[in-house]
Amino acid sequence: MADRRQVLRLGAVAAATPVLAGVTSAPAWAGGGRPDKKPLVVGHRGASGYRPEHTLASYELAARMGADYLEPDLVITKDGVLVCRHEPEIGGTTNVASRPEFAGRQRTVTLDGVSVTGWFTHDFTLAELKTLRATERIPAVRQQNTLYDGLFEVPTFQEVLDLRKRLSRELGRDLGVFPETKHPTYFQRLGLELEKPLVRTLRRNGLDRRGAKVFVQSFEAANLRVLADEHRLEVPLVFLSSAAGNPFNDPRSYADYLTPAGLKELSQFVDGIGPEKSQVIPRKADGTLGAPTSLVADAHAAGLKVIPYTFRAENQFLPAELRVGTDPTAYGKAIDEQVTFLRTGIDGLFTDNPDIGVLARTLV
Known part of the structure; x- marks a missing residue:
């Protein structure tokens, strides 16, 4: 039987339903915020359309697809190590619920004002977390990804940077990383700030x-101010926004930040x-794309x-006119959607299917 390292590598290299056929990735932004003519393709949580998200297998596949x-996404362990999970709650992305020795760790917390029950990275040491294995977060949508449940560890941020370094050598291009600080205020109140590590x-x-091929992003403007003003990060910072609501513990709405005056302040x-994406092209009442x-x-x-x-490629995530058939988990016209958005002049996109993004930008 192949050892775990071999299984991980084989899982990363074998591309599931790849769109590309001889299309290669050209450098997008030469570094930092200096653009050339190619928009960025960012492998969202890796190639999470094809592998369980935030695993080394998912990240490696994204790179090999041309991202x-x-x-x-960065959260933190009880002993202060940055690890890669979509949320601090890991019941939906690991096999922790099946581990009887951790049954007592399940609890309810208030996460950015919302009551959440589950298991949380900050209740585990890194050594304990490394005994768990990743699972597909949305198995009803991506059944093919469940083939890999139980194979891959929860990676540390350092392990992702090590992977980036190795793949940059192998692929002959400087691969970038785009980390997001998840719930920084929540972790700060636990005495486990994300910024310093x-x-x-x-x-x-x-x-x-x-x-350096690094961007740091956050949904909290205050967190980005701390990184810029107190920590003096040299790499570019990116403010994430939601279509509704406010950053946590912030009286200003995302909509206010994205007004011309708000954007000038952010700059x-x-x-x-x-x-x-609906803030770039909204959808009409019938689910089709608007202006x-x-x-x-x-x-x-x-x-x-x-x-x-x-x-994303599945019908349920696409505008109504780009869906194919009635199965919400089947692929629709995802290339068409990305081409439409790229033609608005955006500087890149986050995609679960990096091969589609790489292909789409050649068609603009």
């Missing part, structure tokens, strides 16, 4: 410098925005890049 950047890790790896400490908003032009006028999220 320019890998996007790890993030900055420390980037600097230890020689990646906090102008021109004092960030280099780009990551809007929910583009002025957001891309407004952001560019403020000197900010625009990289919306999240582009």
Whole structure:
């Protein structure tokens, strides 16, 4: 039987339903915030359309499909190690619920004002977390990804950076990383701030410098201010926004931040925005795409890049006119959707299917 390292590597290299046929990735942004003509393709949680998200297998597959950047979401363990999970709650992305020795760790917390029951990274040491295995987060949508349940560990941020370094050598191009700080205020109140270990890790790896292929993103403007003003990060920062609501513990709405005045203020400490894609092209009442908003032009006028999220291939995530058939989990016209958005002048996109993103940008 192959050992775990062989299984991980084989799982990463074998591409599930790849779209590309001889299409290669060209460098997008030469480094930092300096663009050329190619928009960025960011592997959202790796190639999470084909492998369980936030695993080394998912990140490696994204790179081999041509993604320019890998996007790890960062949370933290009880002993202060940054690990890659979509949320601090890990009941939905690991096999922790099947481990009787951890049954007593299940509890309910208030996460950014919402009551959440489950198992949380900050209740586990890294050694304990490494005994768990990743599972597909949305198995009803991506049944094929459940084939890999139980094979892959929860990676640390350092392990992702090590993978980036190795793949950059193997692929002959400088692969980027696009980490997101998840719920930074929540973790700060637990005495487990994300900022210091993030900055420390980037600097230890020689990646906090102008021109490094790194962007740091957050849904909390205050968190980005701390990184810019207190920690003096040299790499570009990106403010993520939701189509509704406010950043946690912030009286200002996302909509207010994305007005021309709000964007001008953001430009004092960030280099780009990551809007929910409906903020670039909203959907009409019938679920079809409407007319583009002025957001891309407004952001560019403020000197900010625009990289919306999240582009997925399944019908249920696509506008009504681009769905194919009636099965919500079947693939629709995802290439068409990405081409339509790229034609608005966005500077990149986050996609669960990096091969589709790489192909789409060749068609614009």
